[in-house]
Amino acid sequence: MKKTFTKIAAALSAAVLGALPMANAFTASAATPANEVKTYRTYWYYSGGAPQTKRVDVEFYTRNPLKVQGGARTNNCLNGWMDYETGSGTQYGVLHYKRWKTSDITTGVGTMFKTVSEIKSSSRTHDDLFSNCTITAYDANDNVIPYTEYSFSPSTYLVGDINGDGEVGLYDWVMLKAIVDHSYVPTTGITIRASDIDGDGDQDATDVQFLEGYLQGWYTLTQIHA
Structure with a gap:
């Protein structure tokens, strides 16, 4: 899975990364808290x-x-x-x-x-x-x-674990943004299911917003499921 994600990450353009306004805010706290x-x-x-x-x-x-x-x-x-x-x-x-x-x-x-x-x-x-x-x-x-x-x-x-590494973090958010922007198409069960943050059957800007809030510590993902 890590090799697969490496290929996916390499395919994401620098423009996509530059378009993520919250990326810098996430970076410092990207590690999984002990009590997550x-x-x-x-x-x-x-x-x-x-x-x-x-x-x-x-x-x-x-x-x-x-x-x-x-x-x-x-x-x-x-x-x-x-x-x-x-x-x-x-x-x-x-x-x-x-x-x-x-x-x-x-x-x-x-x-x-x-x-x-x-x-x-x-x-x-x-x-x-x-x-x-x-x-x-x-x-x-x-x-x-x-x-x-x-x-x-x-x-x-695991909701939000789009790259399948057992954690929910910045890289998952980058992948979700790419999915919503149509620069990456999810094809596996993990990427399709885990990227549907609110559980409504699709991936859209609302899912991005919810995942941002989760990574910022504003709420847990159970507070937003459909």
């Missing part, structure tokens, strides 16, 4: 189910009772909600998501957010987020449909 709060965003997708499925309940079990914030987006969903529970005295947290539809449910997509204080011994993002996931299917009469199998695919990204 990071925001991880998970994009998840499930598929499978039975033709008569009208409702699905999804439960995500986290390895640690860490704070989860945010909501879910789904396709053609009449109603959906998420909440977070931490069992007293246990090491697991459970995130619930329920989805209803008038037509059959066989696939679904969504996003959710997780906020943690950086733990230097942590094995990045994936292992900390999920220990397992269970999906239960229901019919129109709210009866459980037995033997219904789903496949589940989560992908987790």
Whole structure:
């Protein structure tokens, strides 16, 4: 990833760097603070189910009772909600998501957010987020449909970590500005997802503004997610 980013950085013109009015202000504080709060965003997708499925309940079990914030987006969903529970005295947290539809449910997509204080011994993002996931299917009469199998695919990204080095800093902001200025086109999951700072599905001047504020210490990224 570092070699890839080196090539990307080399492709960014001096004019782009000169157009970044906040760059000098960032440089002195570009290092990651010891107590930095990071925001991880998970994009998840499930598929499978039975033709008569009208409702699905999804439960995500986290390895640690860490704070989860945010909501879910789904396709053609009449109603959906998420909440977070931490069992007293246990090491697991459970995130619930329920989805209803008038037509059959066989696939679904969504996003959710997780906020943690950086733990230097942590094995990045994936292992900390999920220990397992269970999906239960229901019919129109709210009866459980037995033997219904789903496949589940989560992908987790550190919001703002556009170059994929595990930190959010000045270089990420330079890359985001280049993306918004159309001088660099993101093509990987990391660059596309991590550069969508506000979680609205695109990269624009608002994302640049939010990342600037984060790097200046004005707020955390969890305060601005869509």
